[in-house]
Amino acid sequence: MTVLDIRALNRATLARQLLLDRADLPVLDAVAHLCGLQAQEPQEPFVGLWSRVRGFDPAALSDLLTGRRVVRMHLMRRTVHLVTADDALAWRARxxxxxxxxxxxxxxxxxxxxxxxxxxxxxxxxxxxxxxxxxxxxxxxxxxxxxxxxxxxxxxxxxxxxAVVQLPPRGLWRTTAGVRNVPLSSWLGREIDPPAPPGRDPVGEALMRRYLAAFGPASTADLRAWSGLAGLPAAVTAIRDELVVLRDERGRRLWDLPDAPRPDADTPAPVRFLPAFDNALLGYDDRSRIVDDAHRNLSVAGERVVLVDGRVAATWSVAADTVTVAPLRRLSRAERAAVTEEGAALASLLCDSDRVRVATDAP
Incomplete structure (x- = not known):
């Protein structure tokens, strides 16, 4: 059985999360691939998609919200997620x-x-x-x-x-608005898919496939941590013949799609800025593939993080016209330069500036 060391598992995760290379995808397709984005902080999905989609235009996401092709609603883990209309209708009853x-x-x-x-x-x-x-x-x-x-x-x-959705203007680019709810089915003009009859769990099986495409390789505990759903091991059992079984260095069984990307462990990973509550961290029970145990709760606390060589190495914030980066470890000169360059691009998105301040390295 193939064993993935922590670095190989990290690179697989980055590839699935569109963080190894920005994807040439329409925004709607990116949201669908990612199984939605956690979105209780309304502006955070814009940063998440900017870090993942080449040439991302915030107006494209706003247009999808007003055009009723993506919606904001309570779903996975009872947190607000930004998901496609099709996924909202298919997943809500489950x-x-x-x-x-x-x-x-x-x-x-x-x-x-x-x-x-x-x-x-x-x-x-x-x-x-x-x-x-x-x-x-x-x-x-x-x-x-x-x-x-x-x-x-x-x-x-x-x-x-x-089943309700949060209406625009909440969630639109550079817009502040309160939460106003209407029924999901009336907003989309389509009925929610009914619950499956007792027996096989087709929605759970589809969720497992979609989750592995965006987050794998992963364990059933990881799937449960992302979704909040119980009973999914039965769905995994139902499709296990479609899957490959891997192990991590601690011997945990990991499921995966046979043809999903698992890049070489030495594949370079660019600097990426992640928003608060990003599912690249929260989508797992075992987050050690991307963050050290000492920092595992940063995203739960709402901190925005910076990936350097694929791992959480700093936090970031924005005020006025400056992006400020606070390293969690000592950065090399090359790493600081890469963080500064990517931070300047982010500042251009968020505050029409290129001002970046990288604080003194952590000891």
Whole structure:
């Protein structure tokens, strides 16, 4: 059985994530390939796509949002993701149970005694008039009927029970706007794909294939960490004859598509700036392929990171007209020059400047 050392696994990850070479892809195709981008911070997907798509124009993503070809919604891990309209319709029902359970994990006591099916029906009835609503606005309209939970718990559960999307202008380039929700099916003019009947899990199998194309090689624990879904090992078992089995240096079993790229471990990796909460980090249970254990929680904390030689080596921020880089390790002269060059290009995107400041190297 082929064993991938940490560097080979890193290069495979970068290739799948479009971080080894920027891709010549339409933005819609890039979003689809990546299985969406985490997007609770509305401007972050623009940086994620700029780092992955050659010649990326932010207006192209804004146009896809207003044109209803991509949407913002709670999905994987109950976090806001930017996904294609087709994937939103195909995947939402498969995430229903997970979304409900994650809200109950936080608000079980407040929601005790609430009939969730009845709440979902009432929520859909309120939203049927087509008027966009905030989460708290939706909850307040039902608070007389369910006064005990409070607007936060009631609103969070409503957004888990009823498939909604966040409307533009939220998520548009250089735009600040609050969250307004409408039903997914009414926004797209198409119905959500129904849940699969008991038995085989075609959506789970498709998710596994798509995940490996964008994140593999990976374990079932990695797939679960990305999706938040339980029950996917059965989907892996159903398609295991399509897959190859590899191992990492610690002996973990990794699944992969047979023809997916696994570049040589010595393949050069360019500097890349990643946005907050990027799935290149959060899409795995074991993130050691791309970040040292000492820094594994940087992205969870909302830090933006810089990849140098394929690994997290710095954080970055932007203020006024300057991109500031804070190294996590000592950078060589060549690495500092590459970081500065890529940072200047990012500054041009974000603040129409080329000003970059690389702070003193970490000890």
């Amino acid at each position: 995430h229903d149970g997970m979304l409900r359970q994650r809200v109950l994990g936080v608000y079980r006591r407040e929601l005790a005694g609430v009939d969730l099916d009845e709440l979902a029906t009432a929520g859909r009835a309120v939203l049927a008039d087509g008027e966009p609503r905030s989460m708290t606005g939706l909850a307040r309209e039902l608070a007389d009927r369910w006064p005990a939970p409070g607007p936060r718990a009631l609103g969070e559960m409503l957004l888990a029970l009823v």
